[in-house]
Amino acid sequence: MLKAIIFDVDGVLVDSMFFQAEAWVKTFQEAGITISREDIYELEGSNDKRLIKSIFENSEKEPEPWHFEQLPEQKRNALEFDRIKPFEGILDCLKELKKHFKLAMVSGSNRKVVEKIVDKFFSNCFEVIIAGGDLERGKPEPDPYLKALEKLDLTKNECIVIENAPLGITAAKRAGLYCVAVASMLEPEKVKHADLVLEDHVILLDYLKNLILKSS
Template sequence: MLKAIIFDADGVLVDSMYYQAEAWIKTFKEVGISITREDIYELEGSNNQRLIKSIFEKAGKELETWHLEQLPEKKREALEFDKIKPFEGILDCLKELKQHFKLAIVSGSHVDTVTEVVNKYFSNCFDVIVTGSDLERGKPDPDPYLKALEMLDLTKNECIVIENAPLGITAAKRAGLYCVAVASMLEPEKVEHADLVLEDHAALLEYLKSLIPK
């Protein structure tokens, strides 16, 4: 029996991936690395440290300790937070879902960013929040989703995950969870390892509303 729905944040709850990617592009440019938005979309869901390591490795650049310490802060300063908004219809849908299910967020973003988003748009919506700052091993490792299960005090069969990124889907599947993907940023074939792929947020809202007991 379904008792909880676990959501990724960026690209699922809020239309933020363009701004997240642009902030990373500016940040990496400062250390001589040129990247595209697609590079970030494919790494979305991983925590800052893993993302930075991946980009440096791909660029063939030597990673230093200060990069891991300072680049996340520079990225947060570059992020145009005021332009980030929830996807249309998502807040009303969450309010309906909350009457029947526990709701959780599992995000690879820094705790400050996630907290700001939740406080601004989703106050009192979520029972559990796991961020990229909470665990050493983030997505695609299963740890963030296993942590959410522990905090929800539920079994894998009682929860589903809503994701939009390849690494997040992999993390959910490794945790043994049923994963629904919305192809909000990448081509559907990039997220086809999910159990169910929805083409856009209109289809996601329709799917979520179908879960509400009649």
């Protein structure tokens, strides 16, 4: 029986991926590395440490310890937070879902950014919030989703995950969870390893509303 829904944040709850990616592009440019937004979309869901390490490796460079401390801060300063908004209909849907299910949030983003998003848009919506720096191993490792399960005090077959990123889907599947992907930023082909792929947020909202009907 379904008792909880675990949501990724960027690209699922908030339309933020363009701005998150742009902030990273500017940050790496200042560090002497040229990347595209698509490079960040592919790594979405990673925590800061893994993302920085991956970008440096792809550029055949070696990060120094200070990169892991300073680049995330530079990226947060470059992020145009005021331009981030929830996807249309998401907030009302979450309010309805909360009447029937426990809700959790699992993000690869820094906790400061996650809490800022929650405070601005989703206050009192989520019982459990896991951010990118909370665990040593982030997505695509299963640890963030396993931690959410532990905090929800539920079993794997009592929860589903809503994701949009390849690494996040891999993390959910490695945790043994049923994963629904919304292809909000990448081609459906890139997220086909999810159990179910939905083309856009209109279809996602219909799917979530159907879960409410089934639980009533």
